[in-house]
Amino acid sequence: MDVLFLSRLQFAFTISFHYLYPPLSIGLGVLLVLIEGMWLKTRNPLYHQMARFWTKVFALTFAIGVATGIVMEFEFGTNWATYSRYVGDVFGSALAAEGIFAFFLESGFLAVLLFGWDKVGPKMHFFATCMVALGAHFSAIWIVVANSWMQTPAGYHIVGEGIHARAEITDFWAMVFNPSSMDRLSHTLMGAWQAGAWLMVSVGAFYLLRRRHREFALTSVKLGLGVALIASLASLWTGHSSAQGVAVNQPAKLAAFEGHWETTGNAPLHVVGWVDEKKGETHGIAIPGLLSFLAHNDPKAPVTGLNDIPPADRPPIHFSFQLFHLMIAIGSGLIALAAWAFYLAYRGKLERSTVTLWLLTFAVLGPQIANQAGWWAAEVGRQPWIVYNLLRTSQGLSEVVSANMIVASMIMFTAVYALLFAVFVFLLNSKIHHGPDDADLLDPYENIQGAVRGAKGGAA
Amino acid sequence: MSFGSLDLNTVWFILVGVLFTGYVILDGFDLGVGVLHLFAARTDHERRVFLNAIGPVWDGNEVWLVTGGGALFAAFPDVYATVFSGFYLAFMALLCALIFRAVAIEFRSKHPSALWRRFWDLSFAGGSIFSAFLIGVAMGNIAWGVPVDARGEYAGTFLSLLNPYALLMGVTTVALFAMHGAIYLVLKTEGELQDRLRRWVNPSIIGFILCYAILTPATLLYVPHVVEAFKREPWFFALVIPAVLAIANIPREMTRQKHFFAFLSSCAAMVGLMALFGVGMYPNLLYSNPHPEHSLTVVNAASSQKTLGVMFTIALIGVPIVVAYSASIYYIFRGKVRLDRMSY
Numbered sequence: 001m002d003v004l005f006l007s008r009l010q011f012a013f014t015i016s017f018h019y020l021y022p023p024l025s026i027g028l029g030v031l032l033v034l035i036e037g038m039w040l041k042t043r044n045p046l047y048h049q050m051a052r053f054w055t056k057v058f059a060l061t062f063a064i065g066v067a068t069g070i071v072m073e074f075e076f077g078t079n080w081a082t083y084s085r086y087v088g089d090v091f092g093s094a095l096a097a098e099g100i101f102a103f104f105l106e107s108g109f110l111a112v113l114l115f116g117w118d119k120v121g122p123k124m125h126f127f128a129t130c131m132v133a134l135g136a137h138f139s140a141i142w143i144v145v146a147n148s149w150m151q152t153p154a155g156y157h158i159v160g161e162g163i164h165a166r167a168e169i170t171d172f173w174a175m176v177f178n179p180s181s182m183d184r185l186s187h188t189l190m191g192a193w194q195a196g197a198w199l200m201v202s203v204g205a206f207y208l209l210r211r212r213h214r215e216f217a218l219t220s221v222k223l224g225l226g227v228a229l230i231a232s233l234a235s236l237w238t239g240h241s242s243a244q245g246v247a248v249n250q251p252a253k254l255a256a257f258e259g260h261w262e263t264t265g266n267a268p269l270h271v272v273g274w275v276d277e278k279k280g281e282t283h284g285i286a287i288p289g290l291l292s293f294l295a296h297n298d299p300k301a302p303v304t305g306l307n308d309i310p311p312a313d314r315p316p317i318h319f320s321f322q323l324f325h326l327m328i329a330i331g332s333g334l335i336a337l338a339a340w341a342f343y344l345a346y347r348g349k350l351e352r353s354t355v356t357l358w359l360l361t362f363a364v365l366g367p368q369i370a371n372q373a374g375w376w377a378a379e380v381g382r383q384p385w386i387v388y389n390l391l392r393t394s395q396g397l398s399e400v401v402s403a404n405m406i407v408a409s410m411i412m413f414t415a416v417y418a419l420l421f422a423v424f425v426f427l428l429n430s431k432i433h434h435g436p437d438d439a440d441l442l443d444p445y446e447n448i449q450g451a452v453r454g455a456k457g458g459a460a
Numbered sequence: 461m462s463f464g465s466l467d468l469n470t471v472w473f474i475l476v477g478v479l480f481t482g483y484v485i486l487d488g489f490d491l492g493v494g495v496l497h498l499f500a501a502r503t504d505h506e507r508r509v510f511l512n513a514i515g516p517v518w519d520g521n522e523v524w525l526v527t528g529g530g531a532l533f534a535a536f537p538d539v540y541a542t543v544f545s546g547f548y549l550a551f552m553a554l555l556c557a558l559i560f561r562a563v564a565i566e567f568r569s570k571h572p573s574a575l576w577r578r579f580w581d582l583s584f585a586g587g588s589i590f591s592a593f594l595i596g597v598a599m600g601n602i603a604w605g606v607p608v609d610a611r612g613e614y615a616g617t618f619l620s621l622l623n624p625y626a627l628l629m630g631v632t633t634v635a636l637f638a639m640h641g642a643i644y645l646v647l648k649t650e651g652e653l654q655d656r657l658r659r660w661v662n663p664s665i666i667g668f669i670l671c672y673a674i675l676t677p678a679t680l681l682y683v684p685h686v687v688e689a690f691k692r693e694p695w696f697f698a699l700v701i702p703a704v705l706a707i708a709n710i711p712r713e714m715t716r717q718k719h720f721f722a723f724l725s726s727c728a729a730m731v732g733l734m735a736l737f738g739v740g741m742y743p744n745l746l747y748s749n750p751h752p753e754h755s756l757t758v759v760n761a762a763s764s765q766k767t768l769g770v771m772f773t774i775a776l777i778g779v780p781i782v783v784a785y786s787a788s789i790y791y792i793f794r795g796k797v798r799l800d801r802m803s804y
Binding site: 059060063064066067068069070071073074076077078079081082084085087088089090091092093095096097098099100101103104105107108109110111112114115116117118119120159163166168169170172398399400401405408409412413416420423427430437439 | 515516517519520522523525526527529530531533534535536537538540541542543544545546548549551552553555556558559560562563565566567570571611613614615618763764766767770771774775778779782785786789792793800801802803
């Protein structure tokens with residue numbers, strides 16, 4: 001196996017594993033702000049219990065997110081050194097900004113969120129929770145900005161020639177607000193909110209099935225469904241807007257997403273399909289004109305087809321097609337499920353609908369798979385470019401890293417990540433089975449100090 | 461070249477140095493706690509005290525490394541690319557060690573089984589020792605110089621990273637972090653455990669001084685480019701004095717029971733050592749040995765003036781805010797460790 005393939009595999013593997021966790025922290029962060037806000041307003045002990053329980057789940061996802069994120073930061077240098085030399089002037093500043101504006105905020109206030117219940121007042125604690133959620137969003141902003149610059153480079157010029165060529169910033173804000181940043185950011189964040197919300201729904205639905213922690217479970221399900229519904233409807237909008245951007249800025253990617261071969265008006269949108277890359281045909285169920293309409297707001301507008309793109313510049317078509325359609329299918333399914341469950345909950349019938357509750361329990365996998373598929377589609381669809389139309393992926397590799405070295409590190413990371421994943425599932429599972437703590441129904445600012453004193457005296 | 465003309469490149473040399481110095485001081489005591497974890501703590505309760513001593517802050521401390529890496533990428537992309545691709549396997553091993561250290565802290569207390577806790581204790585201690593050692597080895601190689609070819613690519617092998625000078629620097633770093641961590645733990649504990657930890661401080665200082673006593677003449681004898689830098693600017697030697705005084709002050713403060721001042725002295729010593737390292741390297745970021753003309757410097761490996769300027773603005777806005785709230789968070793969690801329901 002060659003270095004290019006192995007390096008891509010290593011990056012795909014380490015980033016996909018990492019990307020299981022940040023969406024959960026971003027989504028749960030928003031929910032924690034809502035829950036703690038409600039507690040601060042109503043002083044209903046149930047909200048306090050919820051805040052405590054979900055904080056522990058949040059801590060678990062955050063820890064693995066941080067531990068695996070540090071790998072990503074350095075992998076640009078280890079595996080993609082030539083790419084790093086080429087884009088460091090532009091891409092590096094977004095990464096450094098992420099450190100200064102996001103990570104410090106997130107991890108600093110995480111300390112107060114996790115360990116500060118009896119060290120600071122309730123308002124200060126709520127403020128810390130808000131800062132952690134904000135930090136998680138800032139982190140998404142800078143990393144999506146950096147990635148979007150690779151999709152639609154802007155605000156730079158090329159200096160030097162041959163192996164000494166590199167991109168240099170000419171306009172920082174044009175780099176930050178490059179043509180795809182905002183669409184991709186909003187779409188990514190909505191996917192993250194859904195990941196967090198569906199985790200909450202899933203655990204709540206599981207408790208309802210088991211007839212445990214009824215009040216806790218119902219509130220979790222309703223709150224989670226509310227956020228999931230808002231985020232998934234917003235995903236439709238942000239997804240549509242992203243796709244319109246792709247149609248203009250990365251026509252090869254859109255053509256691959258839809259297996260669209262001939263540049264024609266009235267271009268069809270596939271619901272499901274199969275791409276025959278050899279014959280240059282796409283078979284499946286298609287709605288005529290819808291792709292043209294969605295891409296350009298006009299059913300007659302021509303959409304660039306793959307035949308107008310040199311084969312050397314085409315991404316893997318069938319793979320992109322299926323990933324893109326998988327994301328859309330799951331996204332649509334989640335909207336329908338959330339709306340239906342919300343209706344049942346509103347009518348007070350949710351607890352008796354075992355089938356819906358089971359669907360809700362397993363729906364936690366939905367946003368995770370859709371987020372992965374969407375991320376993969378975006379990254380695979382950019383190929384063969386690492387920086388669109390500027391630098392090919394094959395030109396971005398490290399010169400001094402051999403295939404054997406990558407294989408060695410892959411074996412190491414596969415073993416470590418498999419262990420981490422097993423431990424994460426085990427701990428999350430035992431956390432869920434243990435359930436919310438009834439001791440958490442107490443107001444920490446009246447009782448924690450007493451409880452600690454009691455425990456030290458051996459009374460608790 | 462001297463520090464006299466303070467251009468943006470030099471400013472970023474200093475800022476990257478400040479970020480890594482912040483990392484060494486802050487995560488230094490976290491890693492030091494990990495180095496001592498298996499040896500100085502005996503019971504489950506004591507090990508929990510160790511973890512909770514760094515519990516609220518270790519994560520923020522590690523961010524200094526991430527931000528330092530990001531700043532290096534942005535300000536000196538060629539150095540970032542050459543070092544991390546050149547040290548590929550060593551770096552992957554460091555990442556694994558840091559992962560184990562991090563998740564062990566979070567996971568250890570989540571399950572009561574003795575086997576479970578022993579596994580994560582080993583992960584925490586092993587991850588910390590190995591991380592500290594590899595950080596030292598990397599610094600040792602950078603001080604010694606690594607082979608760099610005409611295109612600025614690393615021209616050595618994995619094994620050439622394991623030269624005696626670098627290995628000695630690795631051991632020195634473990635000893636330094638152990639000393640730093642021991643002092644921090646004395647600060648965070650009380651009673652019988654504190655008495656026992658206090659007895660760990662002096663041997664760890666002696667261990668560190670022994671290593672350093674071998675390292676310094678080795679540097680003077682075998683690392684001529686560092687000596688050259690000091691010959692050019694003899695006032696740099698003035699930096700040695702506060703560093704040595706700071707180290708010497710630690711046992712004095714310990715006997716006076718002024719543990720916080722002992723910890724500050726330890727921090728000051730680390731600042732002094734990192735400053736010495738910095739002035740010894742300048743203007744090189746990666747010294748090429750045996751072909752010094754291929755060295756990566758603050759001039760030939762830097763980003764454009766535009767980027768250095770933009771980043772400087774980002775740092776001017778961001779760093780004071782970060783320092784302010786980080787200090788408040790340290791203040792909130794001051795005092796001795798108390799275990800409660802939310803502790804690890």
